[in-house]
Amino acid sequence: MALIHLAILLPLIAAIAIGVIYRYYKRLHLGWFVLPVPLIIVIYLLTLVPRVSNNQLIYESLAIMPRIGMNFDVYIDGLGLLFAILISGIGALVVLYSIGYLSHKEDLGSFYVYLLMFMSAMLGVVLNDNVLMLYLFWELTSISSFLLIAFWFMKERSLYGAQKSMLITMGGGFLMLGGFILLYIMTGTFSIREMISQVSAIQESPLAPLAVVLILFGAFTKSAQFPFYIWLPDAMEAPTPVSAYLHSATMVKAGIYLVARLTPLFAFSELWVWIILLGGLITMTWASFNAIRKDDLKAVLAFSTVSQLGLIMSLLGLGALSVVTGANEEYFSIAVVAAVFHLINHATFKGALFMVTGIVDHEAGTRSLKKLGGLLTVMPISFTLTLITALSMAGLPPFNGFLSKELFLEAMIDVREANFGALADVSLIFPLLAILGSIFTFVYSILIVYGIFFGKRTYDTPKEPHEAPVLMLISPAILTVLVLVFGFFPNILSGTIIDPAAMSIMASDTPLGTHLYMWHGFANPALWATIFIVITGVLLFYFRDKWMFIYDYHKERFTLNYLYDQGLIYSRFGSRKITDGYMSGFIRSYLVYIFLFFIVMGILTLLNTGIRISFDDMAPVRIHEMAVVLIILVSIGVILATKSRMVSIIMLGAIGFSMSLFFVFFRAADLALTQLAIETVTTALFLVCFYHLPKKSRHQERMRFKLTNFLVSLGVALIVIIIGLTAYSNRLFDRISEFHIENVYELAAGGNMVNVILVDFRGFDTLFETLVFGIAGIGIYSLMKLRLNRKDENSEEHAEESRI
Amino acid sequence: MKNTLKKAGYNKVQKQMNDVFLQFTAKLVFFIIIMFSFNLFFAGHYTPGGGFVGGLLAAAALILLVIAYDRKTLENMVPIDFRLVITIGLLFAAGIPTLSFLFGTPFFTHQHTYVEIPVFGEVALHSAVLFDIGVFLTVAATALLIIVLVGEADE
Numbered sequence: 035m036a037l038i039h040l041a042i043l044l045p046l047i048a049a050i051a052i053g054v055i056y057r058y059y060k061r062l063h064l065g066w067f068v069l070p071v072p073l074i075i076v077i078y079l080l081t082l083v084p085r086v087s088n089n090q091l092i093y094e095s096l097a098i099m100p101r102i103g104m105n106f107d108v109y110i111d112g113l114g115l116l117f118a119i120l121i122s123g124i125g126a127l128v129v130l131y132s133i134g135y136l137s138h139k140e141d142l143g144s145f146y147v148y149l150l151m152f153m154s155a156m157l158g159v160v161l162n163d164n165v166l167m168l169y170l171f172w173e174l175t176s177i178s179s180f181l182l183i184a185f186w187f188m189k190e191r192s193l194y195g196a197q198k199s200m201l202i203t204m205g206g207g208f209l210m211l212g213g214f215i216l217l218y219i220m221t222g223t224f225s226i227r228e229m230i231s232q233v234s235a236i237q238e239s240p241l242a243p244l245a246v247v248l249i250l251f252g253a254f255t256k257s258a259q260f261p262f263y264i265w266l267p268d269a270m271e272a273p274t275p276v277s278a279y280l281h282s283a284t285m286v287k288a289g290i291y292l293v294a295r296l297t298p299l300f301a302f303s304e305l306w307v308w309i310i311l312l313g314g315l316i317t318m319t320w321a322s323f324n325a326i327r328k329d330d331l332k333a334v335l336a337f338s339t340v341s342q343l344g345l346i347m348s349l350l351g352l353g354a355l356s357v358v359t360g361a362n363e364e365y366f367s368i369a370v371v372a373a374v375f376h377l378i379n380h381a382t383f384k385g386a387l388f389m390v391t392g393i394v395d396h397e398a399g400t401r402s403l404k405k406l407g408g409l410l411t412v413m414p415i416s417f418t419l420t421l422i423t424a425l426s427m428a429g430l431p432p433f434n435g436f437l438s439k440e441l442f443l444e445a446m447i448d449v450r451e452a453n454f455g456a457l458a459d460v461s462l463i464f465p466l467l468a469i470l471g472s473i474f475t476f477v478y479s480i481l482i483v484y485g486i487f488f489g490k491r492t493y494d495t496p497k498e499p500h501e502a503p504v505l506m507l508i509s510p511a512i513l514t515v516l517v518l519v520f521g522f523f524p525n526i527l528s529g530t531i532i533d534p535a536a537m538s539i540m541a542s543d544t545p546l547g548t549h550l551y552m553w554h555g556f557a558n559p560a561l562w563a564t565i566f567i568v569i570t571g572v573l574l575f576y577f578r579d580k581w582m583f584i585y586d587y588h589k590e591r592f593t594l595n596y597l598y599d600q601g602l603i604y605s606r607f608g609s610r611k612i613t614d615g616y617m618s619g620f621i622r623s624y625l626v627y628i629f630l631f632f633i634v635m636g637i638l639t640l641l642n643t644g645i646r647i648s649f650d651d652m653a654p655v656r657i658h659e660m661a662v663v664l665i666i667l668v669s670i671g672v673i674l675a676t677k678s679r680m681v682s683i684i685m686l687g688a689i690g691f692s693m694s695l696f697f698v699f700f701r702a703a704d705l706a707l708t709q710l711a712i713e714t715v716t717t718a719l720f721l722v723c724f725y726h727l728p729k730k731s732r733h734q735e736r737m738r739f740k741l742t743n744f745l746v747s748l749g750v751a752l753i754v755i756i757i758g759l760t761a762y763s764n765r766l767f768d769r770i771s772e773f774h775i776e777n778v779y780e781l782a783a784g785g786n787m788v789n790v791i792l793v794d795f796r797g798f799d800t801l802f803e804t805l806v807f808g809i810a811g812i813g814i815y816s817l818m819k820l821r822l823n824r825k826d827e828n829s830e831e832h833a834e835e836s837r838i
Numbered sequence: 839m840k841n842t843l844k845k846a847g848y849n850k851v852q853k854q855m856n857d858v859f860l861q862f863t864a865k866l867v868f869f870i871i872i873m874f875s876f877n878l879f880f881a882g883h884y885t886p887g888g889g890f891v892g893g894l895l896a897a898a899a900l901i902l903l904v905i906a907y908d909r910k911t912l913e914n915m916v917p918i919d920f921r922l923v924i925t926i927g928l929l930f931a932a933g934i935p936t937l938s939f940l941f942g943t944p945f946f947t948h949q950h951t952y953v954e955i956p957v958f959g960e961v962a963l964h965s966a967v968l969f970d971i972g973v974f975l976t977v978a979a980t981a982l983l984i985i986v987l988v989g990e991a992d993e
Contacts, residue, residue, distance in 0.1 A: 704891070706886075711898060714898045715897060719984070783962060783964060793969055793970050797966075804976045804977070811924055814987060
């Protein structure tokens with residue numbers, strides 16, 4: 035366990051600590067305790083920057099399940115480090131901001147626990163070399179973001195948004211796991227680095243296209259690309275610090291990270307390049323077009339995030355070409371640099387914009403652009419911050435957004451140079467889409483600034499607006515300063531952060547020597563594109579009342595959201611219908627289904643494999659064994675004959691105790707002990723259950739019912755006997771017990787084989803069984819308590835339920 | 839016993855029934871069973887026994903008290919929140935294997951050593967026993983929780 039493992043798990047450890055202390059300590063805002071965690075991590079990560087930028091990669095392994103290749107292997111290269119710094123750095127700012135944003139009245143304990151969980155999960159995703167662990171952390175981000183989005187769970191919209199985001203991202207995650215397993219089949223390893231060294235194996239495999247599609251499902255759902263972007267606007271129901279965190283630095287960037295990380299693996303595939311390039315551009319244009327008509331500030335920003343992610347995604351698609359056509363292909367390595375740079379820039383300006391939106395919401399009480407307006411004189415600091423970051427988002431000089439946007443336009447215009455598949459034939463479509471998307475981006479950026487701070491001062495805001503407290507302004511101010519610094523001195527990043535990251539995306543060792551500067555001369559087509567964008571954007575903004583009517587043609591019925599909602603309703607309806615069909619409420623019916631299934635499967639298996647039973651080496655039956663069998667038979671007879679339930683239960687106990695005698699005969703003392711204890715406890719359970727059993731006698735049952743039961747039990751008995759005999763008669767391989775007998779003392783220092791197997795050789799089984807047992811106990815507790823509480827309200831329903 | 843029989847519908851028995859014998863014996867036997875369950879638990883690594891059986895037996899001992907008296911008396915005698923015990927048990931069961939990371943070994947690699955103690959002689963110290971404590975506590979508390987809850991639900 036290295037320091038870096040601890041750094042990844044530190045938020046989780048802190049989350050556990052917070053979970054304990056928050057009940058007892060209320061005086062100071064809980065955020066102050068949380069703040070050091072991301073700060074420590076970001077400082078630690080920053081100390082690694084010199085090592086990584088000198089191409090000294092850090093690799094720390096921690097075996098978890100070495101046999102199946104699931105190890106917690108931390109691998110830090112430029113790409114992972116960049117993401118990790120973003121996650122922890124923005125995380126620190128978000129925590130600081132949340133101290134001002136969330137008051138003591140909120141459930142701060144849960145909030146920070148979820149947030150820290152999320153932080154750990156994200157760090158785990160971006161610093162992992164093992165795809166299985168990556169998947170584990172990936173799904174943990176889905177779960178913790180679900181909890182964060184549903185933080186205000188009293189609001190229906192929050193729950194809806196949380197469910198939507200989880201359904202979509204987790205569905206994508208499952209498909210992605212399938213892709214990882216395909217990769218394992220192709221290369222025989224779960225380690226990303228080793229996969230990259232075996233690219234040729236993937237290149238030759240016919241499974242590669244399927245793996246590409248499956249993994250891209252994961253990336254596209256997580257990064258909210260078209261057509262999966264619909265969850266992201268609804269995720270806006272989360273508290274604003276969460277939105278700022280999820281959308282500027284973390285959750286949605288995980289998909290980008292995955293694509294960047296796997297680019298060396300799949301760059302050869304035309305499918306990969308096409309899906310990412312075209313998917314990204316379509317997402318960018320479509321989302322920026324939709325952002326303009328939104329009224330809710332956060333919704334505008336959500337669509338803006340989707341569109342910016344599309345931009346980065348398309349750049350990565352183009353960048354993949356540099357891997358396959360060789361790293362010296364300058365056009366496409368520019369795309370990778372632009373992607374990395376824009377990633378950083380987007381984190382800074384989008385984080386700041388979200389925080390300012392939160393401030394406006396907090397101080398004015400509304401986020402509706404219709405209600406806001408003319409706040410320039412009231413909130414001058416917020417205005418300055420918004421203006422700088424929004425202009426950066428629009429891609430105007432001298433801010434950092436301009437630099438990366440120009441690189442983006444340049445790369446898209448240069449697509450025609452590509453010598454890859456059919457790209458050259460349709461190369462015109464890429465710059466067109468890029469410019470169109472940029473125009474809309476420009477319009478909504480201006481719209482945000484104008485809508486909040488200019489225009490007529492409206493006085494119908496729920497709260498009287500005034501400037502935010504300093505505590506809330508610090509974080510966006512820091513981010514805005516970063517926007518300026520990165521804009522004026524972009525080269526402090528290029529050598530230290532951008533180049534290492536771009537190099538790991540391209541899987542090359544040659545230093546790129548990127549040098550970023552503002553002025554590229556008049557010959558640069560990107561400059562003219564920018565000028566065109568600004569002019570068109572201003573015109574569109576000025577005449578916006580004239581053309582906004584086109585949004586009215588976009589009817590509710592034709593949206594993806596409508597599709598999702600309908601799908602949800604019908605899947606619920608359908609599953610309810612199916613469930614109602616077989617859930618009769620009688621446990622005996624369920625047992626009959628289970629047993630029937632068992633019989634059918636048993637017969638099918640036996641027909642398939644044939645029965646071979648030999649009685650040759652069976653041990654002779656001894657007299658005391660016969661005696662026990664006799665006892666069991668008599669008990670069964672009594673159960674069948676008696677009318678009293680009490681007698682039945684006692685006889686059932688007698689059968690159990692006789693079984694344990696068998697275990698004693700065959701020298702399985704542990705089993706016998708367990709059987710005895712179980713028998714005692716279940717008999718006691720039966721006794722206390724007495725009261726709840728139905729009053730009617732079983733002799734009132736109809737003949738048909740009895741006959742079915744008889745046939746089913748006969749079938750089960752026959753199958754079990756046959757399985758037992760065939761299992762004994764067919765020895766295909768050595769008994770596993772030999773291994774245990776030999777190694778019990780050597781490896782585990784134990785004398786009792788059963789116990790050693792339980793706690794050591796097969797400890798996982800025991801661990802999970804214990805978990806299941808504990809969960810079952812707690813589950814029964816909550817079920818019983820709920821029923822007890824409801825009993826008075828609705829006793830009829832209660833009677834219905836207890837009829838099992 | 840009185841309560842149990844009453845629940846089972848034996849109203850006649852209840853009037854003449856006197857629980858003194860059962861209650862007195864239960865008190866005595868309870869300690870014997872509990873001691874035996876501890877013995878089973880600690881001996882588990884070398885002779886028959888272990889966390890699961892030990893836990894069930896401990897639960898059985900307490901169930902004897904529930905049958906002889908009732909739930910309220912049990913709560914007075916053994917004032918423990920079983921849910922808390924489940925939590926502690928799960929913490930042990932999941933935490934001990936995780937601790938092996940601190941020693942740089944894969945998940946679930948148990949450590950053991952032998953120590954000389956004056957009276958007992960050579961004694962084996964084994965981290966598997968700590969894991970087994972988790973199993974013991976969870977099993978005992980869950981079994982008990984379920985039975986007590988089901989028994990209580992009829993009031």
